[in-house]
Amino acid sequence: MFNLNASMRYWLYPFPTDMRKGFYTLSGLVTEGMGQDVRSGDVFIFLNRHCTSMKALHMEHGGLVIYYMKLEKGNFALPPLDEKGKIHPFSWQKLMLMVQGIDAEKCHYKKRWKSA
Numbered sequence: 001m002f003n004l005n006a007s008m009r010y011w012l013y014p015f016p017t018d019m020r021k022g023f024y025t026l027s028g029l030v031t032e033g034m035g036q037d038v039r040s041g042d043v044f045i046f047l048n049r050h051c052t053s054m055k056a057l058h059m060e061h062g063g064l065v066i067y068y069m070k071l072e073k074g075n076f077a078l079p080p081l082d083e084k085g086k087i088h089p090f091s092w093q094k095l096m097l098m099v100q101g102i103d104a105e106k107c108h109y110k111k112r113w114k115s116a
Contacts, residue, residue: 003058003060003065004043004056004058004067004092004095005092006091006092006093008041008042008043008058008092009042009043009089010042010043010044010045010089010090010091010092010094010095011034011036011042011043011044011045011088011089011090012045012047012079012088012089012090013029013033013034013044013045013046013047014088015033016047016048016049017029017046017047017048017055018048019046019048019053019055019068019070021046021055022066023057023064023066026044026046026055026057026066027057027064029044029046030044030057038057038059038064039059040059041058041059042058043056043057043058044056044057044058045090045095047076047078050075051075051076051077051078052070052071052074052075052076053068053069053070053071054068054069054076054098054099055067055068055069056068056095069099074101076098076099077098077101077102077103077105079094079105
C-alpha cells in the first residue's frame with residue numbers, strides 16, 4: 001500500500017498545519033492554499049508548528065491516502081522557505097533525509113548526471 005517513490009513530485013506546504021486535519025481539510029489546503037489539484041498524483045507534505053509531526057497527502061488508485069509520522073524526540077529539519085509563502089517543491093531524497101533526521105542543508109551532494 002505504501003506507494004511513494006522518487007518518480008513523484010513533492011510539494012511542501014509553507015505554513016504550520018493543524019495535525020487534526022483530515023482528508024477533506026488537507027485537500028482544501030492543497031486546492032485553495034497551494035493552487036494545486038489533489039488528484040494530480042503529486043504528494044503534498046504538511047508539518048505542524050513545532051515540526052514534530054508530518055502528514056503526506058497522496059491520491060492513489062482508489063482514493064486519497066494520508067501518511068502520518070509523529071516523532072517521539074526531536075523535530076524535522078525544514079529546508080529554507082520563501083518569505084512570500086509560496087509552495088515549495090520538494091524531492092524524494094530530501095523527504096527521506098528529513099524522515100531519517102538528517103539535515104539536508106548540511107549534506108554535501110556529489111555531482112551526478114540528470115536527464116533533461
